[in-house]
Amino acid sequence: MAGKRPTISDIAREAGVSTGAVSYALNNRPGVSESTRRRILEIAERLGWAPSSVARSLTGGRANAVGLVVDRPARVLGVEPYFMQLISGIQDALADGPTALLLQVTDDSAAELTAYRRWWAEGRVDGVLLVDLRTEDPRLALVRELGMPAVVLGEPAAQDELPCVWTDDAAAIVEVLEYLVALGHRRIVRVAGPEEFVHTRTRSAAFTDAARRLGLEEARIVPADYSDEAAARVTRRVLTGGRAPTALVFDNDVMAISALGVAQELGIAVPEQLSLVAWDDSSLCELVRPALSAVRRPIAERGAAAVELLLEIVAGGAPRKVKTSDPELVPRSSTGPVTPR
Numbered sequence: 001m002a003g004k005r006p007t008i009s010d011i012a013r014e015a016g017v018s019t020g021a022v023s024y025a026l027n028n029r030p031g032v033s034e035s036t037r038r039r040i041l042e043i044a045e046r047l048g049w050a051p052s053s054v055a056r057s058l059t060g061g062r063a064n065a066v067g068l069v070v071d072r073p074a075r076v077l078g079v080e081p082y083f084m085q086l087i088s089g090i091q092d093a094l095a096d097g098p099t100a101l102l103l104q105v106t107d108d109s110a111a112e113l114t115a116y117r118r119w120w121a122e123g124r125v126d127g128v129l130l131v132d133l134r135t136e137d138p139r140l141a142l143v144r145e146l147g148m149p150a151v152v153l154g155e156p157a158a159q160d161e162l163p164c165v166w167t168d169d170a171a172a173i174v175e176v177l178e179y180l181v182a183l184g185h186r187r188i189v190r191v192a193g194p195e196e197f198v199h200t201r202t203r204s205a206a207f208t209d210a211a212r213r214l215g216l217e218e219a220r221i222v223p224a225d226y227s228d229e230a231a232a233r234v235t236r237r238v239l240t241g242g243r244a245p246t247a248l249v250f251d252n253d254v255m256a257i258s259a260l261g262v263a264q265e266l267g268i269a270v271p272e273q274l275s276l277v278a279w280d281d282s283s284l285c286e287l288v289r290p291a292l293s294a295v296r297r298p299i300a301e302r303g304a305a306a307v308e309l310l311l312e313i314v315a316g317g318a319p320r321k322v323k324t325s326d327p328e329l330v331p332r333s334s335t336g337p338v339t340p341r
Helices: 008-015 019-026 034-047 053-058 081-094 109-121 138-146 169-182 198-214 228-240 253-265 283-287 299-314
Strands: 065-071 100-106 127-130 150-153 164-166 187-192 218-223 247-250 275-279 293-296 321-323 328-330
Touching: 008 019, 008 034, 019 034, 065 081, 065 109, 065 299, 081 100, 081 299, 100 109, 109 138, 127 138, 127 299, 138 150, 150 299, 164 299, 169 198, 169 247, 169 275, 169 293, 169 328, 187 198, 187 228, 198 218, 218 228, 228 247, 228 253, 247 253, 253 275, 253 283, 299 321
Parallel strands: 065 100, 065 127, 127 150, 150 164, 164 321, 187 218, 187 247, 247 275, 275 293
Antiparallel strands: 293 328
């Protein structure tokens, strides 16, 4: 059988029975004796037989796979730890079962929509996980049109009934600002992710509201694309243009690390003259010097909860919205009290 996937016909030939008898035995249906069933199952196991997901989908069965499309530039995805943590959580949740993760990276939203249509038409997935929800996101209408089970990794949207797994980013933003204000900071700039993402807008709204309530002298939001190059450009512009902020808050760890390099290049001491806070704590935040203060979110927990909810829905469960544990600020050496430059 080397190099050839065993089939029902192979099992039937080995067992000396019909393919129909093998089908009855493998699907636990009546039509064969218990001794024959056991013998067929033993032969199937010895030959390494596994059911074909394509054949199963054609007969209305399960594909035993869930899909995830990540629509991010490869240069960004390759260095950002977030998705590795997310996929780790997904894989942990799938490890003890028959379901696999089908992952695809695309470079534009049209390609992502095409992937969902193809997967569903070919019976390759039982459902999908949707990440990076956008305003007026076309994926929401598509999965409804296809009747494809889907779980959104993002906050509940009042206009949408899709199940979701979400984390309270707004509360984390407030915690960060209150911490920086307690250290004496009154001029704070947030370097955000792409503005079309719902989670970016959620954080921006929370930042603006908290800054107003706390009476900050300056509270600006500058968009970027999560890359180190964009963060470096933004940081140089912010720190050299007019009255510079005393604290910067970034929407991911890669941008914060890039900003640390720019500060060192400009001779600005961290944290004595500039405090830095990263989003999504990772090992990168602890490896640089000074180590970065960061918001630690339950990313792996989020991935596991999302895939568990999706499998529950595929099995006939009711859609629901699941909230993960709350993020927490982890103070390190990159933040400190304000001192005059």
